[in-house]
Amino acid sequence: MMLRSRRFLLAAVCSTALFPVGAFAQTASGSPTAPVSALNAGLISIMKAGEQTPFLQRFQTLAPIVDQVFDLPRILRISVGSYWSGLPAAQQQKLQQVFRSFIIATYVANFQSYNGEVSSISPQTRSVGAEQVVTSLLAKPSGDSWRIDYVMGQATAGWKIQDILLDGTISRVAVQRSDFASLLSDGNATQLIASLEQKVSTLSAGAISS
Incomplete structure (x- = not known):
């Protein structure tokens, strides 16, 4: 199931654009499109760095961008579902740590070279309740293309990515929640933590320890 989650993440995050690395700082913080621009810029940066750059270095380059543009605590809570409130504080903290590493490592492992990919971001967003979809x-270069929708929500620090919709409909958070369910039990996330740690180790070839 975790493999399915990784495949979905890979498909959903294949959105790259030719933005300068400092794009987020230069974009109005009030715009829901700004985090998507920042993510694209970070991905371009690590893609151009390529496999000749150590995995850890690329991980460290992307990490602060992921922290800034994703609402990872919210995404994790929803992915864990009703089990979250029953987990000990120490397990909640460990899950947050390893989940963050898993997200970043998945991006780094799957964006290792630049081959001319270009994306465009629509300046017009659509409202879904209190959220905006970018x-x-x-x-x-081959002419193939696909659409990715980012669900943006307002957090304390401004707009954050709260979900990714592949083909405009398939929620990555929902898929992740389904994958996580078999690895959780009341008051215990040990299996999920171990599974995520193993994925991080595999993705990074041992360069990242959670």
Whole structure:
């Protein structure tokens, strides 16, 4: 099940754009499109760095961007579901740590070279309740393209990515919640933590320890 989650994440995050690395700082913090621009810029940076750059270095380059643009605590709570409130504080903290590493390591492992990919971000967003959906279209030099929608929500620090919709409908958080369910029990996330730790180790070839 965790493999399915990784495949979904890979498909959903394949959105890259030719933005300068400092794009987020230069974009109005009040815009829901700003975090998507920042993510694209970070991905371009690590793609151009390539596999000749140590995994840990690329991980450290992308980590602060992921922290800034994703609402990871919220995403994790929803992915864990009703089990979250029953977990000991120490397990909640460990899950947050290893989940963050898993997300970053998955990006780094799957964006290792730049081959001319370009994406466009629609300046127009659509409202879904209190959230805004930002649409990004990825185009490859071959002419193939696909659409990714980012669900943006207001957090204390401004707009954050709260979910990713592949083909405009399939929620990555919902898929992740389904995958996590078999690894959770009341008051115990040991299996999920171990599974995520193993994934991080595999993705990074042992360069990252959670």
